[in-house]
Amino acid sequence: MTAFSTIGFLAPALLSAFVAAAGVAPAPAAAVQDLYSFCRQVKNDDTVRPYSHELYSGTVKAFKKLFPDAKSAPQEQELQTQANYRCMNGKVLACFVGANLPCAKMNAARDNPGADEFCKTNPNDDVVPAFATGHDAVYSYKCASGKAVVNGSAWALDERGFAKKLWAEVPRR
Template sequence: MKLQKMFWMISALALIGLLAACSSPTPPPAPTPVVVTLPPTQPPPPQPTTPPPAQPTTAAQPVSASSTDAFAYCTAVGNLDAPDARWTGPKMPDAVVNGLIQAAKLSPTMPKDVLAQQSFWRCMNNKVYACMVGANLPCQEKADTNKTPTAAMNDFCKANPSADIPAVVTGRATVYSWKCVSGKPTVDKELFKADARGFLSDFWYEIVPGASAPSASMANPASVNCVQKGGKVEIRKDAKGGEVGYCVFPDKSECEEWAYMRGECKPGAKATTVTKADNGKMMQAASGSIIEVTLEGAPGSTGYAWSFVSGNNAVLKPQFDPAKPLDQYQAGAAMPGAPGKFVYKFQAVSAGSAMLKFVNKQSWVQDDPKAETFSVTVNVK
């Protein structure tokens, strides 16, 4: 009996050991996690910055809606080739007229209303500039710096292979003098300069506020050139009623002052006088010379007045206003209605032929049967 109990005890122990060997091992306990606490994150300190340099700006200065001060106006607008709608003053302010008389060295006896009608002003670099057109100056034209000949120049040189090209062909705004070389237009030399706005700087004067007119008498570079070379300047009316400067020399010959400066006319070219006895004739004249047509008349007593009908302005340029025939009348005796004479002057500006035609009639009669005509043909070489 004891042996049987021992057997069962040993068997039970063996079974328990066998079961223990076949079972999964118990995993070791998990290690305790280590928690590391970091200090709170701080944003990086701001880096010092250098602000970009301020860009210079030019603020447009306001112009009063009733701006009548030319100097304040130009200070405000800066640059304008002609006053705009903001300018409400006169076309040519007195202050600018006075300044032009001084800057251009005009005669103080020149009527200011005439000067105002023949002048222009503008703004450049916040300053006032003015120009007078009375002596054939191209005030409103920009300087022509083109060295390419025009069709008119080509045509002129075909007919005049070795001649100087007159301003009436080149245009007065050109900065060059031109001549024909072997029948082709060629730039001879530079005469003038253009300013910052493109105008001929030789003819535009800076006007100073508060300027007063001096007692000098030189109007422009052509006048100065005339006097320096022994001539005397005379101002006459042109075909548009403006004023033209003539250089009269000691021998009584004369040249339009700009034609003289450009070399288109020389001293010694005396005026060719044409009278009624030359009616229907053909005459010869030199380029640059003056053709003076003198016709007798008595408009005061008869109502008949000579007037210029037609010609060729490209060859013979009228030095008077054709629309005002009585302006050319010179009275004879002091008695009212006494006969006098009509004097018409023409400048020979280029080679060619021109037939000058005149009529003597009563202006209020459309088809006057008693009208008298006169004509003469002038060939300019």
């Protein structure tokens, strides 16, 4: 069993279905020859870029930092479907898409139409599920008399608006 399946990552086909169902189409990112140099130059770039084999070693180290309990390192094919990069403060950061692990910039709006709709048909549920709020919602919600009510924050954000605990620096070596 691989580290990805051990911690519940989506298979590539399910990931595509998740992205389509969430209504979020990944925008194609411009190719960058040397992402380390690019990030040092631009400092911050919120473009989420796909996996690059040139960053394999550092990507595996970032994975191990984010998932210290994983039994093994991810395979190349798993990295191709789940690893993403962006630049912050001149550094390359990695995130690994999976079940309830969004690598996109988070939705910090307190008003959530999906939660509102869910609560109309589930007027007193204690939890509004992520499929209703969107996996990128910062806040968690409950239903009170048919209305969505914020009852906590699911994600702490970094200064660029991404979930802090989902991103780790990709060391050069």
